[in-house]
Amino acid sequence: MGRSEELFEQACRLLPGGVNSPVRAYRAVGMAPRFITRADGAYLWDEDGRRYIDYVCSWGPMILGHNHPVIREAVERAVKDGLSFGAPTRREVEIARLITEMVPHVEMVRMVNSGTEAVMSAVRLARGATGRDKIIKFEGCYHGHSDCLLVNAGSSALADDGRPSSAGVPQDIVRHTLTARFNDLASVEALIDAWPGQIACVIVEPVAANMGVVGPAPGFLQGLRDLCDRSGALLIFDEVITGFRLAPGGAQQYFGVRADLVTFGKIIGGGMPVGAYCGSRALMEQVAPCGPVYQAGTLSGNPVAMAAGLAQLGYLRDHPDLYDRLAETGRQLADGLRAAAKEAGTAVTINQIGSLLAPFFTPDAVTTFTDAKGSDLGRYARYFRGMLERGIALAPAQFEAMFVSAAHGQMEIGATLAAAREVLRAL
Ligand SMILES: *Cc1c(COP(=O)(O)O)cnc(C)c1O
Numbered sequence: 231m232g233r234s235e236e237l238f239e240q241a242c243r244l245l246p247g248g249v250n251s252p253v254r255a256y257r258a259v260g261m262a263p264r265f266i267t268r269a270d271g272a273y274l275w276d277e278d279g280r281r282y283i284d285y286v287c288s289w290g291p292m293i294l295g296h297n298h299p300v301i302r303e304a305v306e307r308a309v310k311d312g313l314s315f316g317a318p319t320r321r322e323v324e325i326a327r328l329i330t331e332m333v334p335h336v337e338m339v340r341m342v343n344s345g346t347e348a349v350m351s352a353v354r355l356a357r358g359a360t361g362r363d364k365i366i367k368f369e370g371c372y373h374g375h376s377d378c379l380l381v382n383a384g385s386s387a388l389a390d391d392g393r394p395s396s397a398g399v400p401q402d403i404v405r406h407t408l409t410a411r412f413n414d415l416a417s418v419e420a421l422i423d424a425w426p427g428q429i430a431c432v433i434v435e436p437v438a439a440n441m442g443v444v445g446p447a448p449g450f451l452q453g454l455r456d457l458c459d460r461s462g463a464l465l466i467f468d469e470v471i472t473g474f475r476l477a478p479g480g481a482q483q484y485f486g487v488r489a490d491l492v493t494f495g496k497i498i499g500g501g502m503p504v505g506a507y508c509g510s511r512a513l514m515e516q517v518a519p520c521g522p523v524y525q526a527g528t529l530s531g532n533p534v535a536m537a538a539g540l541a542q543l544g545y546l547r548d549h550p551d552l553y554d555r556l557a558e559t560g561r562q563l564a565d566g567l568r569a570a571a572k573e574a575g576t577a578v579t580i581n582q583i584g585s586l587l588a589p590f591f592t593p594d595a596v597t598t599f600t601d602a603k604g605s606d607l608g609r610y611a612r613y614f615r616g617m618l619e620r621g622i623a624l625a626p627a628q629f630e631a632m633f634v635s636a637a638h639g640q641m642e643i644g645a646t647l648a649a650a651r652e653v654l655r656a657l
Contacts, residue, residue, distance in 0.1 A: 233277035238262040258627035259611040264618075269296035271637035274623055282623035283642045287633040290471050290496035293556075293585070294545060295637025301500045301541045308537035314529060321536035328543050329494075329508060332474070334482045336492060338514035341506050341531040345470035345495025346374025348505035349433070351517075351525045352491045353378060355507070356431035356464045358523035359516050364390075364425050366432045366463070368412040370599030370629075372440035373433060373468050374495075383409035412438050413446065413598055415453040422461045429463040431491070436481030439471040439631040441602040442588030443581045451487040458490070464513075470495035470505070471631065474546055476584050477553055484584075500542035502535035552636055556585035559634045559643065563587060566647040574654035576609075585634040588625075589613070602629065609657055616653030622646050 241248035247255045249263065256263040264276040272295055274284045287293070294301070308321075326339040342348050353365055353376075365378065373379040375396070381404045384391035390405045408425070410417040412434070422429055432454055438444040458465040467489035469480045474497040476484040482492065490513065495505040508514070518524045529535075546552065564582035567589055571578035577593035590596045591606035591613070610628040617624050622645070625632055 234265045235262045237265045237277060253627055253630065256626045258607070259614045261615060261618075263626070264623070271295040271297070272635060272639070272642045280621065282618070282621050283638070283646055284623045285632045285634070285646075286623060286625055286630075287635050288496075288501060290475065290631075290633050291499060291501045293475060293497050293633075293635055294542060295635045298500075298542075298545075298637075300545050301538050304537045304541035305502075305534055308534045311533070313534055314532055316528065319531065319533050319536065321533060321540055322531040325536050325540045325543065328540065328547065329498075329506065332478045332543065332547055333492060333508065334479050335488050335510065336508040337511040339506050339508045340514065340517055340525065341504065341536070342525075342527055343503050343529055343532075343535075344374070344505045345468075345493065346376055346505070347527070348470065348493040348495055348507045349373045349379065349466075349468055350376035352466050352493050352507040353431060353433065354525065355509075355513065355516060355523050356466060356491060358521075359513055360430045360462065360464060362428050362430035362463075363406045364408060364428045365406060365430055366408045366410050366418060366421055368434055368438070368599075369409050370412055370441035370444075370602060371433075371435045371438055371468070373435075374470075377403050378407050379433075380404070381407045381409060411598060411600075412441075412444065413450050415450060415457070418454065418457055422457055422463070427462070429461055431464040431466050432458055433466040433468055435468050435471065436485060436487075437472050437476065437583050437586060438599075439586055441599050441629050442590055442596065442605070443583060443586045443631045444596060444598070444602060445581065445583045446485065447597060451481075451485050455487050455489075464490040466491045466493065468493050471586070473497060474543060475586065478546055478550055497542065497546075498539050499535055500538035502532075502538040504532075504535045504539050553584070556634055556636060559638050560585045560587055562643050563632075563634065563646065566643065567650055570647060570651045570654050573651065574657070576654045576657055578654070586631045587634070588628075588631055590628070612657055613653055616656060617649055620649035620652065622649050 238248050249255045274282045329339050369383050377399045380396040380399050381392040382395045394404050408421045473480040473494040491509040493507045516523045560582050564580045579590045591609040592604045
């Protein structure tokens with residue numbers, strides 16, 4: 231038994247499932263999770279001293295690679311001056327200015343501590359600003375764990391009979407959450423027509439990256455924009471994954487579609503717990519203490535977290551060429567994996583957009599959540615374990631994205647593809 235297994239046994243007695251966030255428990259791949267001691271660049275080291283090429287990248291934040299000196303040094307400098315003041319600081323002004331400069335259509339910013347908090351607050355703002363209660367989300371999109379977003383679709387697309395997807399969430403709360411199908415504009419239009427004048431917002435991951443990776447069909451995001459304009463609903467892009475990843479300005483810039491509110495997390499904190507929701511001045515001034523929509527946070531805008539976020543976002547703004555390189559790395563991996571699968575005679579569909587990718591063990595194209603669910607999960611688990619044995623750490627579940635960072639170079643791609651050829655052949 232390795233040290234990770236030993237620690238996991240202890241952890242399971244002290245933490246539910248041995249972890250502080252469920253997917254880390256490796257349940258979908260049927261083994262004990264690796265306990266990590268440190269990370270640098272594209273690499274992780276576990277408690278047994280084994281090294282892995284990391285494609286989880288802390289679920290997205292580490293777009294520059296782990297332990298990047300620019301971020302580390304910014305954090306070290308900030309720590310010397312104290313950890314938290316509960317009062318405004320210069321860095322909060324600087325990061326808000328940076329975000330408004332980088333992200334299209336954003337005039338004001340509220341910093342929070344997680345993606346969940348950002349989305350929960352943006353939905354509250356959308357409801358407060360429109361005076362409407364109902365919201366539309368998409369099947370297979372994840373928006374954190376606030377009550378109103380933990381919903382499974384109901385029996386009929388037009389009914390408000392969705393069920394909570396977690397115990398402890400009242401049916402009364404999720405009856406205001408309607409579920410449409412990703413890449414299916416007609417399903418959204420039907421809901422908007424069924425609830426005229428009642429939809430506060432449509433919330434979407436512009437690239438769905440919590441069902442593997444599924445991009446928007448041509449015209450889908452613009453179609454949402456048009457439907458929102460017609461019905462007076464606000465369009466929320468949940469850019470907790472896509473923000474600062476697809477482009478410096480996120481999905482709005484990448485796809486050329488305007489959102490009314492945008493939520494950020496992950497990359498925005500450079501590895502520290504940070505989220506943000508942003509939009510026009512008119513909307514954001516509805517938030518307390520300016521307006522009637524209440525939202526607060528003891529540690530929001532924390533000086534050390536802001537230092538990390540500022541350093542990472544500033545670096546991304548100053549190195550826009552990095553996005554072409556990330557996309558090229560993503561393409562090389564996707565092409566290499568397709569070739570390896572073909573050579574092995576294994577049916578794999580690879581979806582890739584920029585530095586996000588996901589392999590699905592199905593011969594069919596994956597453009598909807600239903601398609602994604604058609605992937606052979608047993609095969610994914612075997613693929614994951616085979617890769618881990620060969621020192622490649624992938625997302626420990628099919629319905630998660632594979633993240634490429636700026637630290638993933640030719641050597642890492644070569645090693646990853648060599649391992650994939652072996653593993654896919656043995657599946
Ligand atoms: C991760 C994620 C969230 C939740 O963010 P947390 O920081 O984990 O609370 C929300 N939306 C999307 C799209 C995410 O990927």
